[in-house]
Structure formats: structure tokens, C-alpha cells
Amino acid sequence: MKVDLSGQVVVVTGAGRGIGKEIASVAAGAGATSVLVARTAAQLDAAVAQIEQEGGKAWALPADLAEPEAAARVVAAVIERHGQIDVLVNNAATNYVANLVMAKDEGWRRLYELNVFAVMRLTQAAIKPMIRRKRGRIVNIGSVSGELGAAYNSAYASSKAAIDGFTRSVAKEVAKLGITVNSIRPWHVDTELVHEAMAARAKLFGKTAEDYIAMIIAESPQQRLITAREIAALAVFLMSEDARGITGQALNVCGGYAM
Numbered sequence: 001m002k003v004d005l006s007g008q009v010v011v012v013t014g015a016g017r018g019i020g021k022e023i024a025s026v027a028a029g030a031g032a033t034s035v036l037v038a039r040t041a042a043q044l045d046a047a048v049a050q051i052e053q054e055g056g057k058a059w060a061l062p063a064d065l066a067e068p069e070a071a072a073r074v075v076a077a078v079i080e081r082h083g084q085i086d087v088l089v090n091n092a093a094t095n096y097v098a099n100l101v102m103a104k105d106e107g108w109r110r111l112y113e114l115n116v117f118a119v120m121r122l123t124q125a126a127i128k129p130m131i132r133r134k135r136g137r138i139v140n141i142g143s144v145s146g147e148l149g150a151a152y153n154s155a156y157a158s159s160k161a162a163i164d165g166f167t168r169s170v171a172k173e174v175a176k177l178g179i180t181v182n183s184i185r186p187w188h189v190d191t192e193l194v195h196e197a198m199a200a201r202a203k204l205f206g207k208t209a210e211d212y213i214a215m216i217i218a219e220s221p222q223q224r225l226i227t228a229r230e231i232a233a234l235a236v237f238l239m240s241e242d243a244r245g246i247t248g249q250a251l252n253v254c255g256g257y258a259m
């Protein structure tokens with residue numbers, strides 16, 4: 001089976017690297033025009049160039065989604081250029097590794113601004129044109145930590161639990177309108193974010209990032225990290241017409257870590 005997204009416009013946040021870049025690339029490979037959003041224009045341009053080299057269509061739209069006005073600006077720019085938004089992938093997120101005793105309000109606020117408020121604002125802005133067209137797909141990238149918790153990462157894990165609750169709530173609101181809303185919950189994926197988080201955690205305990213990566217691989221039933229490609233493949237299936245019966249779900253891609 002091949003997913004066909006020809007003529008569709010897919011907006012992916014945090015698409016300059018890692019999982020977001022891979023989702024944008026796989027969606028473009030399925031025929032969509034991918035709109036890549038993140039702060040670092042140079043990374044976006046490189047990702048767009050790679051997609052175009054592979055024969056896909058893509059557009060770089062730099063924005064800092066932690067700024068409250070960014071969501072409306074991003075959606076207006078996409079509508080002006082492409083006339084529609086078929087899919088929104090809320091993927092951009094950040095980490096705040098700290099034990100609870102030392103955690104600061106400011107760290108939590110900075111994380112929640114991107115991981116939760118930006119997701120709410122962008123979904124709110126993008127869902128309006130979807131409601132008018134009575135079609136749309138929203139894919140939120142959560143984390144198994146939202147379900148299982150994560151020591152020294154309570155801001156992050158709780159923000160991802162919020163994403164699951166938000167996903168189910170919005171899914172119920174728009175279920176009759178041809179719009180599906182789901183979240184994907186990865187376990188550790190081999191990206192910069194996981195290496196940065198492990199380095200921060202290692203610093204708390206006088207270990208190295210490599211020690212931590214080895215430890216998490218040892219904890220995995222499949223004895224490996226997940227790949228960005230595996231997350232992208234599920235995201236693109238959720239965008240498809242065949243996935244219209246799947247909504248309000250949180251789908252783990254965790255190599256059996258949570259079962």
C-alpha cells in the first residue's frame with residue numbers, strides 16, 4: 001500500500017532536523033507539499049534543498065513558535081501561499097532536565113510555552129480552515145514519557161501527558177467534521193534531542209552521554225533506539241484517507257518499552 005498525499009499541504013513544526021525533518025521528507029515523498037517550520041533558517045533551507053533534490057515539494061517558513069503571535073502568522077503565511085492546510089504536525093518541542101528539588105519556574109514556563117501553548121495556538125489557528133473545508137489531519141508528537149513518567153524530566157513528561165489529553169479533547173470536538181487528531185508517542189529516537197537530554201542527565205550524575213545512551217539501549221526490549229523514519233512512516237499513514245477511522249488515539253512507537 002502506498003500513501004498518496006498529492007495536492008495536500010502538510011505543515012510540520014520543528015522540521016529543521018530530527019523527527020520533524022524526516023516527517024516532512026516522507027510526506028513530500030508521498031506527494032505532499034511540506035511546509036517546514038523552525039527557528040534556524042539555515043537548517044530549514046538545507047532540509048528543503050534535500051527534499052527538492054529527491055523530487056519533492058517543500059517550503060521553509062522560519063518562526064519561533066514560543067512567541068504567542070507566531071502561530072497565527074505561520075497559518076496566514078501558509079494559506080496565502082498555498083490556499084489550504086491539509087495536515088498539521090505539531091512536532092517542535094524542547095527539554096528541561098532537572099531534578100524536582102532544583103527545578104525553576106522559568107525552566108517549566110519556557111518548556112510549556114513551546115511544548116503545550118504553541119501546540120494549542122497552532123492547532124487553533126490551523127483547524128479553522130480545516131473546519132471550513134470539513135477535512136484535515138492533526139498529528140501531535142507526544143512521548144511515552146507522557147504515559148510512563150520520566151525521572152529528572154517532569155516538566156517534559158507532564159507536557160507530553162498534556163498533549164495526549166489535548167489530542168483526545170480536540171479529536172472529540174471535531175470528529176464529525178472530517179478531521180482526525182492523534183498523537184504519536186515515541187520512546188528514545190536517535191536525534192539531537194535525545195543526545196542533548198542524555199548529556200544533561202549525565203552531568204547530574206557524573207556520567208557521560210554515551211553511558212546513558214548505552215543504558216537506555218540496554219533497557220529496551222529491542223535493544224536499540226527508535227529511528228526517525230519509523231515515526232515518520234506512522235505520521236504519514238495517519239495523514240492518509242485510509243486512516244480516517246483512527247482519531248483521539250495515542251500510538252506508542254517504543255520497541256515494546258511500554259506494553
Ligand SMILES: NC(=O)c1ccc[n+]([C@@H]2O[C@H](COP(=O)([O-])OP(=O)(O)OC[C@H]3O[C@@H](n4cnc5c(N)ncnc54)[C@H](OP(=O)(O)O)[C@@H]3O)[C@@H](O)[C@H]2O)c1
Nearest residue numbers: 014016017018019038039040065093143188189191193194
Ligand atoms: N528524540 C527522542 O528520543 C524523542 C522521544 C520521544 C518524543 N520525542 C518528541 O519528538 C519531537 C521531535 O524531537 P527531535 O528529537 O526530533 O527534536 P530535535 O532534534 O531537538 O528537533 C527539534 C526541532 O524543533 C525546533 N524547535 C525548537 N524550538 C523551537 C521553537 N521555539 N520554535 C520553532 N521550532 C523550534 C528545532 O529547530 P530550531 O532549534 O532551529 O528552532 C528542531 O527543528 C519532539 O516533540 C519530542 O518531544 C522525541
